[in-house]
Amino acid sequence: MKKILFIGLVSILFFSCQSSTEVSSPDGTLILRFVQTEDGGIGYRVSRDNNEIIAFSPLGFLTENQSLGNGFCMVGTKKKNYTSVWETVWGEERFIEDRHNELLVSLRHESGIRMDVVFRVFDDGFAFRYVFPEQDRRELTVTDELTAYRFTQTAEAWSIPWRTEYYEGLWQKRVINHSQISNVNSQISNDTLCSPITIEFADGTYGFVHEAALTDYPAQNLYVREGALRTYLTPWLREPIKNEELKIKNEVKAYVELPFESPWRFVVLTRTLPELVASCIMLNLNEPCKIEDPSWIKPTKFMGIWWGMHIKTMTWEQGPKHGATTANMERYMRFAKEHGIGAVLAEGWNKGWEDWKHFDFTTPYDDWDMDYLSRLSDSLGVQIVGHNETGGNAADYEADLDSIYRYHAAHGIHVIKTGYVAPIIRTADGLQWNKGQSGVRHYRKVIETAAKYHIAIDNHEPVMPTGLQRTYPNLMTQEGVRGQEWNAWSADGGSPCEHVTVLPYTRILAGPVDYTPGVFHFENPGNALDPTGTKGSADRGITPRVHSTLMNQLGLFVCFYSPLQMACDLPEHYMEHPDAFRFIEHVPCDWEQSILVDGKIGDFCVFARQERGTENWYIGGITDEETREVTIPLSFLNHQSPMNNHQYKATLYRDAEDADWETRPYAYNIEEREVTADDTIRVRMAPGGGFAMELKINQ
Ligand code: NOJ
Numbered sequence: 001m002k003k004i005l006f007i008g009l010v011s012i013l014f015f016s017c018q019s020s021t022e023v024s025s026p027d028g029t030l031i032l033r034f035v036q037t038e039d040g041g042i043g044y045r046v047s048r049d050n051n052e053i054i055a056f057s058p059l060g061f062l063t064e065n066q067s068l069g070n071g072f073c074m075v076g077t078k079k080k081n082y083t084s085v086w087e088t089v090w091g092e093e094r095f096i097e098d099r100h101n102e103l104l105v106s107l108r109h110e111s112g113i114r115m116d117v118v119f120r121v122f123d124d125g126f127a128f129r130y131v132f133p134e135q136d137r138r139e140l141t142v143t144d145e146l147t148a149y150r151f152t153q154t155a156e157a158w159s160i161p162w163r164t165e166y167y168e169g170l171w172q173k174r175v176i177n178h179s180q181i182s183n184v185n186s187q188i189s190n191d192t193l194c195s196p197i198t199i200e201f202a203d204g205t206y207g208f209v210h211e212a213a214l215t216d217y218p219a220q221n222l223y224v225r226e227g228a229l230r231t232y233l234t235p236w237l238r239e240p241i242k243n244e245e246l247k248i249k250n251e252v253k254a255y256v257e258l259p260f261e262s263p264w265r266f267v268v269l270t271r272t273l274p275e276l277v278a279s280c281i282m283l284n285l286n287e288p289c290k291i292e293d294p295s296w297i298k299p300t301k302f303m304g305i306w307w308g309m310h311i312k313t314m315t316w317e318q319g320p321k322h323g324a325t326t327a328n329m330e331r332y333m334r335f336a337k338e339h340g341i342g343a344v345l346a347e348g349w350n351k352g353w354e355d356w357k358h359f360d361f362t363t364p365y366d367d368w369d370m371d372y373l374s375r376l377s378d379s380l381g382v383q384i385v386g387h388n389e390t391g392g393n394a395a396d397y398e399a400d401l402d403s404i405y406r407y408h409a410a411h412g413i414h415v416i417k418t419g420y421v422a423p424i425i426r427t428a429d430g431l432q433w434n435k436g437q438s439g440v441r442h443y444r445k446v447i448e449t450a451a452k453y454h455i456a457i458d459n460h461e462p463v464m465p466t467g468l469q470r471t472y473p474n475l476m477t478q479e480g481v482r483g484q485e486w487n488a489w490s491a492d493g494g495s496p497c498e499h500v501t502v503l504p505y506t507r508i509l510a511g512p513v514d515y516t517p518g519v520f521h522f523e524n525p526g527n528a529l530d531p532t533g534t535k536g537s538a539d540r541g542i543t544p545r546v547h548s549t550l551m552n553q554l555g556l557f558v559c560f561y562s563p564l565q566m567a568c569d570l571p572e573h574y575m576e577h578p579d580a581f582r583f584i585e586h587v588p589c590d591w592e593q594s595i596l597v598d599g600k601i602g603d604f605c606v607f608a609r610q611e612r613g614t615e616n617w618y619i620g621g622i623t624d625e626e627t628r629e630v631t632i633p634l635s636f637l638n639h640q641s642p643m644n645n646h647q648y649k650a651t652l653y654r655d656a657e658d659a660d661w662e663t664r665p666y667a668y669n670i671e672e673r674e675v676t677a678d679d680t681i682r683v684r685m686a687p688g689g690g691f692a693m694e695l696k697i698n699q
Contacts, residue, residue, distance in 0.1 A: 018074045023103035025121045026081070030269070032121050034074075034105050041070035042107065042117070046126060046269075053269060055150045057228055059117060061130070062144040064252075069146045071110035078104040082120075089289060089473035090299045090563040092594040094612055098284040099123065113137055120264075124279050127212070127266035134259045142233070142254040145220070147265055149209060150228040151176065156200045158506050158601060159193040162221035162232065165423045166461045167194060168482040170495065171502045173602070176224055192223040192232050195464060198276075198506045200601065206276040208268040208509055212285035214466040215444050217254050217263055219435035231265075234436045237424065254437050263466065274596040277505065286470040294473050296414065296454045299563035299590035302385050303336050304345030305329065307519070307568045310488035312526030316348030318365045324349040325367045329384075330376060335571040337380045339585050345385035345417060345566070356391040356421070361400065362407040374411040385458070385564075386413040392422020392461075394434075394442045401446065405453035414454055415476070415564065417514075418446065420461035435463040447472045458514050458564050465511030477512040477562040484516040484546070484568055489527050493542035497661060497688040498602050498624040500548070504559055505601045516566040517556035518584055519546045521573035522665050548622075548688045549665045550580060551655045555690030557587045558620025559607050565589040579670055583653050583692050587618055597632055604628050604685070608636055615646065615697040621683060622690040625661075629684045637677035637695070648695040650675045654683055661688025674698070 022033040033045045035056060046054040060069035080102040085095050100120040107115050116131040132140070155176045160169040176199070196210035209229065211220050218234040233253035264285040270276045291297070305323040308314030314323030324346040332344045349368045352359035364370050377384050386408050390397045397404070397418075408416060424431050429438040440463055450457050451474045460479040469475045481503065487494035507513060528543040546553070557565065567574070567584045574581040592610040597619070599605035606621040617637060621630055638645055649672065656667035665688070675681070675695065683691045 018077075021074070021077050021103065021105065023079060023101050023119055023121050025123045025126075026083075026099050026101060027123045029123065030121055030126060032103070032119055032126050034103065034117070034119065036072065036074060037070065039070045040072045040110070042072050044119070044128070046267075048269065052152050054267075055152050057148040057150040058146045059128070059130075060146040061140075061142050062146065064141040064143055066111055068109060068113065068115065072107040072115070073110075074105055075108050076106040078106075080104075086288065088283075088470070089294045089297055090476070090590045090612075091283075092561050092591050092609070093280065094592045096280045096283060098280070100284070113140075120285070122281055122284070124270050124275060125208075125266060125268035125281050127264045127281060127285055129264045130262040132256070132258045132260045138258055140256045140258065140260075141252055142256055143251050144253065145231045145233050147231040148228040149267060151199075151201070151207075154202045155207065157193070157197040158200075158502060159197040159222075162192040162194050162234075164194060167464060167480040167507070168486070170482060170499055171506050173200075176229060192221050195220045195222055196506065196510050197222060198509065198601065205269065205271050206273060207270075208276060208279070210266060210282065210466070210510060212264040212266055212282045212467045213287065213471075214263040214440055214463065215468070216437065216441055217256075218437045219440065219463050220263075220265070234433050236436055236438070237430070237432050273505065273599055273601070277509065277596040278594075279509075282467040282510070283470050286467040288470065289473055290471050291451050291473060297456055297473050297476070298342075299476070299565075299588075300342035300383065300415075301565045301567060301584070301587075301589055302343035302345055302383075302415075303332055303341050303567050303571070304347070304385065305332060306345055306347050306516075306566075307488070307570060309347060310485045311524055312489075314348075315353075317353035318367060322348065322365070322367060324365070326369045326372060329368070329373055332571060333373075333376060333380055333382045333384075336382045339574075339581070341382070341567060341585070343383035343385050343415060345387060347387045347389070347417075349387065353389075356389075357393075359389060359391060359393070361388050361397070361404040370411055374413075377412055383415060384411070384413050386416040387419070388416055389419035389421065390425075392420050392425040394420060394425045394427045394439070398428060398442055398445055401449040405450055405455050408455060409453040415456045415458065416450065417458040417460060422461075434461065439463055444468075447475045450474055456564070460514065467511060469511060477514045477564045479514050480510075481507050481513050481515055483514065484519065487519070487544060487546040488524060490544050492544075494544045494547050496625070497547045500552070500556065500559075500622055501599075501604050501624045502602050504596075504599070504605050504607070508561060512562040512564075513560055514562055514564065514566065515556065515560050516568035517560060518553055518567040518569055519548075519573075520550060520553065520569045520577050520581070522546055547625075548661050549655050549659050549668070549686055549690065550577065551653055551659070551668050551686075551692065552622050552661070552688060552690035554580065554583050554653050554692035555620040555622040557584060557589075558609055558618050558692060559605055559622050561591075561594070563589050577666070580653060580668060583651075583694065586694055587692070588612065595636055597636075598630055604630070606630050606632060608632070617648070617695040619681075619693040619695070620690065621685055621692075623685040623688070625687050627685060627687050627689070629682060632681045632683070634675055634677050634679050634681065634695075645676050645678070647698040648675050649698055650681075651694045651696075652681070652683070652691065653693065654691045655686035655689040657684075659686035659689055661686070
């Protein structure tokens, strides 16, 4: 009798559950429908203009002792329309519009757990996050996240494998078909990918899949199984770990304390590439700025005692070729002052580089006079960018953060480049992936502590950015890219020309990048192939070098966004081409607005950006190994004030007719002319080439 009553009650509960509800984008074109299956499973579908883009895709979790993938009842919904415009502290855009419709679905699981899914639909994509409200249950151990994206059409995804060390890989196009991810060019066995991925759909539209506001949860990775793109959360590791043998003893992914909000999962869906690049969904999903007065956070260009170590003319450790000496730093700082560069980085100023194990972040080498350089920095108005390489020992670094940052701030240092060179870092929880939950917590602690001391961070070997710079604008830039340094020493000879034409559409959509553009001298004897084949690319007989023309290096300053933008080469190399260096002196790194004028993933890009607070514009273009002529209508110059057809003085830095990255990388011309918004510019980019253009308003 008791049993019969119980079943009756349960079925009434399920019967009273709604099974679907929907929300559309503000312009009505995108519709997201939340759907429940018969067993209380949860999922969603998305359509655009009545065509299904994403078929039913599951949501939910697996936890240590139960599945939160089914057994749910929808107990309520709430809808909200939202429009606002907010101003960035720095960025590619000064003002960002956040316009979306929100649907909150409240669910009760048969175990009693309450969970909400919050959906937001924008005109250019959608997002959702899981929210566990305050309830009796205090914690959950997540073993898997069931989130999936079942795209209805075949797509090609630009991506890197999930275990790419430090994300420093060459992005490749992999077909997402209905059963697996496969590499277009060659078969790879490791078919799980890092987030983000950029998608080219068969119908010519675009997608970008990533996460936002990652603060206390493992980074997501993505793989395809049974026709859907699925989530693989970076797992916790269990010691002991011997060499490369990783012990993932039990697949715990996240320890979640309730109440809890997961990072957002989002998909940008656009018809064109410029719209994809312009999407602000990721920033809009992050919390507003938590730093009460961020006025101390200033974008700046910087140079550094850095490239010398990578081309082996200097060393980090003390010795005859020590780079970070007082005299050398003074030389760099005076050069920076003369050329209007705001700051100078010094790597190898502190003790510990001999074994990379015992870095001391408050004790300089004997040939570095911190007090003197700090006074010099004050008097010249050129900042010192500090450097804290941890060698992957995040635990020790974290334990001393306050004293380290107090020391730097006391010496007037308000920007620090951090580093974690170790594929698996040591956190307060032992050896862990840097993009696991423990690593994510560490990086957040660094940013929050640095903010207390008015210190901005340039984070190398980071977890992939997720837009946290909106909340903590002192997180100014990050690496997480196969950057310029690979062109100094990589055994494969350096990155192919194509590499830089992929990044603006992939890695850089996740946030500012410290790629370090600006190499002006391509000979690289320090890493030259020697007769024993122990340096350089022995198999191909190639000395590593930058695969670009000098003009391509200038174009990068506009195409690659970073509010801390490094001009990476040596002062003496810049003085080999002072007329071209003028562009680096002038180009800003903080923008009023940015436009992708033209481009194709893996082929080329042309960006135009308006300097923040002025009417001046900068245009940059880069191409792969193909020569390319681009046509740029300057109509964007007056699109904000069409009545004001200003005259601009345009200075164009372009590849010479015979320029070629391999044979004549230094061949360029600099031309001046007067232009207005009615003009169109045609520029030819050489193989591996590019261009840069400054448009200054005639007063
Ligand atoms: C790797 C970083 O990417 C590079 O910029 C730095 O010079 C070295 N680590 C040393 O910290």
